[in-house]
Amino acid sequence: MSFQQGLSGLDAAASALDVIGNNVANASTVGFKRGNTNFADVYAASLGIVGASQIGIGVSVGAIQQQFTQGNLTTTDNALDLAVNGGGFFRMSDDGAISYTRNGQFHIDNQGYIINDQKLRLTGYPVSVTGAVTPANPIELQLSASQIPPRATSDPLAGDVTAVLNLDARATVPVLVPFDYTNPSTYNFSTALTVFDTLGVPHNLTTFYVLNPPTPPTGGEWTVHATLDGANPQTLAGNLVFDTSGALSSTPTYTLPSWPLSSGAQTPWSPGVIDFTGTTQYGSASSVDRLTQGGYATGSLVGIGVLSDGIVQGRYSNGQTRSMGQLVLATFADPNGLLNLGNNQWSATSTSGPELVGAPASGSRGVIQSAAVEDSNVDLTNELVAMITAQRNYQANAQTIKTQDQIMQTLINLR
Known part of the structure; x- marks a missing residue:
């Protein structure tokens, strides 16, 4: 039985090292959330054995959970680099397939959509012709580079x-x-x-x-x-x-x-x-x-900014600003139930519960900081210490296998 216990320990320690290695590898990945390895002891199911007589048969990996704690914010030179300071995920669309991310490195494609490096489109609420936000089903945000019409002082x-x-x-x-x-x-x-x-x-x-x-x-x-x-x-x-x-x-x-x-x-x-x-x-x-006076001449788009409440605001050459949309944030009852898709993307599952969509700064959702990104929440010092601990666990489990082998060899050599 000790072989089985030792092997399960080696397997569990190896899984912990895998998780730690993945954390270290993503220490500089924007929006990455570190994982933790949760262990569970293993007992054989049997009849007629009281609790005081049970001997465990090893260890298993109970779960690998990501820690959705806040990462540090780092400023950038791109106004469309966005960081969520608080709860919530950016809601992305890939031809209608919805995914979620904390990586806010966005830019505009040749059609005016706000996209990430994987060409997924940021979603949010549209605005009316007067610039008023229209809360409805989120759509893919598309920004127009057209001039805004003039407004007469007499209007x-x-x-x-x-x-x-x-x-x-x-x-x-x-x-x-x-x-x-x-x-x-x-x-x-x-x-x-x-x-x-x-x-x-x-x-x-x-x-x-x-x-x-x-x-x-x-x-x-x-x-x-x-x-x-x-x-x-x-x-x-x-x-x-x-x-x-x-x-x-x-x-x-x-x-x-x-x-x-x-x-x-x-x-x-x-x-x-x-x-x-x-x-x-x-x-x-x-x-x-x-x-x-409130009139102005026609104006061309000269810049884009994002306010803390997610309003995407265009700045025009005539000194005017115009709301062009409002990005939304999604929250979940159980974020650890999200399915990790890679590329800092998650999808909803029955475990996570359905998405709860709303504007930034509403409910438990965080605020948006423009020209900033959220760093990985990996603490390299903690990970390196955890790596040493996992390595020691691996060595100790290997030693139990070696010891059991020596005992069995002694039994075999009895004449």
């Missing part, structure tokens, strides 16, 4: 033109009248802003502020004039009126005038509504605190 989605100013309460009424935008002596203050027509062509919108005579003498009243591209001055239908505390007491919003355009865009055209909410009249120099 309701662009919002109002906003102008938060301070108009100097110490200013005096201009001596020269009437208003002439080419003569600074006929107005007190001016500011300019680039706006975009319906074709995305930029235009220079300049507003001029003229203090009116004090009627009544308290507070202040200002007339606002505007020009587009330095021509055709027009007056806003309403004045800015301030109370004695310097706060705006008149309506803060006005519709900007319309101007004829020759760019081929809609004409005549108005940049929309200008909102002066927050504008004041204090005793300091006239200044601009905020001057914004």
Whole structure:
């Protein structure tokens, strides 16, 4: 029986060395999860033998389990190198065959799909034409390199033109009248802003502020004039009126005038509504605190980034960003039940349970770090120490076989 026990020990120790060797070989493999060898003792099934009389017949390998602990994160220069900081697996598609990985070394193929080195495609949620994520069945993420269309300043989605100013309460009424935008002596203050027509062509919108005579003498009243591209001055239908505390007491919003355009865009055209909410009249120099508009010209894709919640975001030459999709992470009730396919890929089994898919940072899923990869979680120091232990076990089991052989030889030589 000792031969059988020793042989089982040799086999178990050899399996442990195989696992350790595989761990060491993959110490630099991105996303690799080290394995542990679990042993189980072996007893013969028999009748009439009480527990105190049983002698074991060796050892077996109970299981080889991978340890899904977090690996260290290493930064890279590729924005599509992605690391999961926490739980979950990237969900990959190979013509509809789904697999899972922790290796986030991705790039874009010639069709715009996000793929790994094995040409598997990353899956996630699509976005609508407005860039809103549409949670549905995950699809293969395909990024478009097309230009984004322009948005006119007058588009309701662009919002109002906003102008938060301070108009100097110490200013005096201009001596020269009437208003002439080419003569600074006929107005007190001016500011300019680039706006975009319906074709995305930029235009220079300049507003001029003229203090009116004090009627009544308290507070202040200002007339606002505007020009587009330095021509055709027009007056806003309403004045800015301030109370004695310097706060705006008149309506803060006005519709900007319309101007004829020759760019081929809609004409005549108005940049929309200008909102002066927050504008004041204090005793300091006239200044601009905020001057914004929501229009933009057409833009070409210049870069891609991935946010911590998995949103794949395109950056465009016009300064805009656009959501292009959201990658998903899959979790499992029992990750150790996953079937290892090699190439850092796993597939679901009945033991692992079905995939539970969701956005990063939801539930038990981790967050995404862009321009980083997750290192192997192999600790070389521990593996080398474990290798010495497994080697000693192997030698000890070999010694039991040698000893049993010597005993049997002694028995055979009895005469």
